[in-house]
Each structure stands twice: as structure tokens, then as C-alpha cells.
Amino acid sequence: MRIVSGWPIVALALAASGVRAQEQAPVREPGAEAGAAPLELELSFEPREARPGDEVLLTARLRGTDGRGRDAAVTVEVDAGDAKGPLRVSQGVYTCRITAPTTLGTRTSMVVVATAAGAAASAALPLRPGPARAIALDVPEGLGADGGRHPIWIAVTDAHGNPVADEPRLAAARGGIGEPVPLGAGRWLAEYRAPRSAWAGEDVLRASAGPASVSRPLPLRAVPAVLTVSPRAGVILGGGGPALALGADAAAWRGAGRLELGVVAAVAWWGIREDGVAWAPRAGLDLRVDRTTIPLTVSLAARAGLGARGTATLALGGGAARVSSRTRVADQPELGEAAWTPAASAALELAFRTRIGAPFAEVRGYWLGDPGLDTVRGAGWPVLLSAGVRLDAY
Structure with a gap:
């Protein structure tokens, strides 16, 4: 009986088992270990801030621990606005178009959250209003x-x-x-x-x-003035006139329905010269009398509108007048005397409002009591015709 060594048989058996082992081992793809290895997810915006309705490009990058890009399913969510995508650009790189909301309210940023294969990242996109419109x-x-x-x-x-x-x-x-x-x-x-x-x-x-x-x-809307001033000039008739007359008044007004009621303080001045002859026993002497009157009155007035800008004002009042007289006879020294006398007045004014004031025309009648002077006796009834402009003081 021939004995054959067993080493060649063992070698053949080992070789056969090795071939089967190679046939059963799976082939690993380059990125197959990504499922088990941890991933890093990085987000960035372009541009880095947005205005209402702007579209911003979000870029998500997936990397393994070795720094190489890895592919995985990426989802993107936003807390406002809208997100479209993501789309794969290259190995581990994905982009998503983000639309900012049009109504911000008190919001100053929008938050974006991205997830991929267990990795997650969030980023805030600053929001600011658009230009003033x-x-x-x-x-x-x-x-x-x-x-x-x-x-x-x-x-x-x-x-x-x-x-x-x-x-x-x-x-x-x-x-x-x-x-x-x-x-x-x-x-x-x-x-x-x-x-x-x-x-x-x-x-x-x-x-x-x-x-x-x-x-x-x-x-x-129109608001009548509370205080007015009215300078004026005119002519005095009666009492030795005509003569130049000057005057002014200040008034306080208050509305009363369709009327305005006021209190008017007025002053006027006029001077009259009279030339004559003073008869002496042997001859006539030249006589000159200069008489000045200054009435001071306080009146109650009522004003009503006439059309869009016209007004009519009626005033009744009284006060006192200072009557002074200077008399010169030939070459003799001048004789002067003065006295106060009671006065009353009634006036009717028509005015038209303009942007620089209210031009007016007025007729004013006076009653002046007897001053009791040597050269001026008896009551007077002068009439003042004047024109001026009423100005709003306040």
C-alpha cells in the first residue's frame, strides 16, 4: 500500500476557500462609508442680506471628517418667505433659492434650517426694508x-x-x-x-x-384777527374846515355767530387856521387863530361780512376831546388856551380784505361839547372822511 502525503490536498483546499471568500466580499463605493461617518453641514448666503421680495442663493456644503465633500439628501426649511430646491451642484455642494418675505412687520431676519443624513445647520439672513417709496x-x-x-x-x-x-x-x-x-x-x-x-x-x-x-x-379756514390796528388819513369837514386830518385806532375782536364784535380805541388830530381882522378904535388889526382838536374815543363795534372778502363795520362810542387854540393879534404876543370837552362819535366803515391788510374807507361824525374858550365857543359837529388800511396785529 502506497502512502501519499496530505500537504498537497490541504493546499488545494485552502486555495479554493480563498477564491470563494473573494467572490463573497462586497465592493465598497468611494462614498459608502458616509452613512456611518459623521458629516459637517455648512450654510452661506449670497448676498448676505435681503430686502422684501429679494431672491438670495443659499449654498449648503456637506463634508466628512476628512474634509472631502459627501453627497446626501438635503432638506431646507425657512420660517418666512419661500425656498426652492435644493439642487446638487457638485460633490457635497447644494444650492437653494430663498425668497425673502414682502411683509416684515417687526422682523429683522429670517431663519433657514438645513438637514442631511443626521447633520443639521441653521443660519439667519438679515432683512431690511427697501428704499422709501x-x-x-x-x-x-x-x-x-x-x-x-x-x-x-x-x-x-x-x-x-x-x-x-x-x-x-x-x-x-x-x-x-x-x-x-x-x-x-x-x-x-x-x-x-x-x-x-x-x-x-x-x-x-x-x-x-x-x-x-x-x-x-x-x-x-379763516380766523379773524383778535387785535387790529388801523392808520388813516383824510379830511375834516365842518367846524372851520376843510382841513387835513390824521388818525389811528386799535381794536380787539371776538366772533359772535355771523358777526364780529369789538372794542375800538381811536384817536384823531386835525388843525384849522382862521385868519381875520380884529377891529380896534383907530384901525383893523390882523387876527390869526390856530385851533387844534384831538378827540379820544372808545367805541363798541359790530362787523359783518359782505361777499367773500368785504366787510362793513358800524361803531358807536364816546370819550373826550382836547381843544387848544393859539391867537395872535398883529404883533402882539401869542395867546394860547386849551380845554377838555366831552365827545361822541359814530362811524361806518367799508373794507376789502387782501393779503397785506384790509383797505377801507370810513365816514365818522363827531359831536364835540363846548370847550368854553375865549376863541372857541359852542358845540361842534365835524365830519371826518378818511381812508386807511386795517392790519392784523394778532
């Missing part, structure tokens, strides 16, 4: 041309109605306007001072902020 002016209704101060609220917004922090620049055509004071996001407060005017008119408010601007007409 609209300016709203809120003014109290029924403003009067009274010289008063009134609040104006200003709101500055972008094209989507979001508040804009640009400070408005303000101007008024006739009145005055102060510097705006911030109240909050896109909100401002300014003080408007109306012009004083005794007739209805209109002012124009202008505001601008960034590229936005607005003009708003502002109706102003």
Missing part, C-alpha cells in the same frame, strides 16, 4: 389760520408698506414746520405752525425721504 402725512382736520401749533404725523414706508427709518425732510409754503421727532420704526412727529389770516386759504406741505417725496394741500 411712500410718505403719508396725517394732519388734524379743520385747521384754522390762527397762528397756532398743530401736530403732524409722518409715516415713511417702502414699496411693500414696511416702515423705513429714513428721516423725512419737511417744508411748508406759508406756515412753519419744526424738525421731525422719531416715534418708532418709520414714524415721526413734527409741529406745524399755521399762518395768521383773516380769510380762508391753503398751505402746501412737502415731505421727502430718500427717493420718495409727497406734496399735500392743507386747507385753512
